Amino acid sequence: MSTETKEKLRYERPMIRKMNAGLMNKFGTRTEYQPTSHIDTVPVKRIIEQYGSPCFVISERTIRKTYQSALRAFKTRYPKVQFAWSYKTNYLDAVCKVFHQEGAWAEVVSGFEYEKAIRNGVPGNKILFNGPDKSIAELKQAIENESTIHIDHFDELYDLIEIVETSKKKAKVAIRVNMDVGVYPMWDRFGFNYESYQAWNAITKIMNCEKMDLVGLHCHIGTFMLTAGAYGIAASKLCDLAVNIKAKWNKTIQYLDLGGGFASTNTLRGSYLPGNDISPSFDDYAEIITSTILNYGFKQEDLPLLMLETGRALIDDAGYLVGSVLANKRLSDGRRATIMDFGVNILFTAFWYEHKISPAQEFTHHSEDMVVFGPLCMNIDKVRESVNLPLLNRGDQVVVHKVGAYNMTQWMQFIAMRPNVVMIDMKGEVHLIRKNETIDTLTDLESIPEHLKTFKF
């Protein structure tokens, strides 16, 4: 019901729906929708007025709350826990800084991310340097800064052996281990394989090099892992390596890094059950990981630090995308289509998730099944294949939920520009944390050869 105009009623597109009793479609009959008129006490309408549509909105409160609950799940079960913020998940500086304020180190996978962490003021020895692509210069810098280098492959290991010959400092290293944890397809393209003794072989080479200090063992078994049990297997395989290293060289491994991969509460595309119902909780993951390590038989003084590089599960909930309805149409088969002013260009995760979308204003109880399209002139630009939503009018505002992970890093500048990103702080104040791009952002990088500067028709 409209509260803005007293004389006229709020308009809603005329709609009839056939009632076929008892028949339930694949999407259920649930219309769980409540309008999301506010994000952390700030009216969506005001955000769009000030920052335009679409616009990403990040809740600082939710980041902190989520981080603290994840930390609590592990700290109440295990004495030594450290999170390292996975930069690639969302490397907007303001977001990283919230995590660093909460105590998270930085986990980076490229020279660019490494630079960002340094600029954000993270001390070198609190940066974990992952990934298959580290240049010689970057490796040297990491050694100089006492960052831990997580070695990915033998070529990198040989590079390091060569570099440390002439460097003053020892290289602090860990190896990334890949392994069979009963989840397929197995992620074996990164790191050294456990089952084939490749990992042990790499460890032996490192232990034989005096100028390398093996401080940790790392794995990242996959992403959006719906079975917490896989982490139990991963933890026990890392423990096995640590115990064997102790036995053979009397060397204590300082930390075991279980990587990222915890599922967020988003719903995967094609899943019949909502993510809320099937994603394991932080407690579920923590229980299996910590009990595996605690029961492995380490001496108290050898108990390794548990390192975690959780990405999406820490940030998904804190991100929202607010946008507007550009148009409604009817497809040739009678289905409804709604065209939004945001698409897969900025909402990359629409390829993986059935994102929850809520209207930002009041609506009636009528709803309809629809396809939600983005604004791109491209067939792939589908935000939701089929979703039951209240009737939306042109210009209505909507909120897409749980978009904090990977969108603000994997978004594409394609056809349209990337929009503003704002953060709502603990007091409910809104801060612009990334300005929208303009045509100049792009054309400033271009140059035109002299002979192409003019033309006539």
Next chain:
Amino acid sequence: MKILTNIAVSESGYLFNPTNGDSFSSNLVATDIITLMKQNKTSDEIKKALHAKYDVEKSTIERDYDEFIQELGDNYLLSTDGK
């Protein structure tokens, strides 16, 4: 376009087609349109009435109305005899 004359429509938006037993729920705007159609109002009169009652632009009504009539047709709610 004419709506089937024997369609029953309640104030709450419940629609019943006695010819084939189909029933429908409709929202307020749809109920208004059907009621006016049953009173033999012309499409212009109906659009005017909607514009007077609802906070909406004429162009939006124009488009939605045409689409809605199509939807009525798809659901066998329009009379096929005459225009």
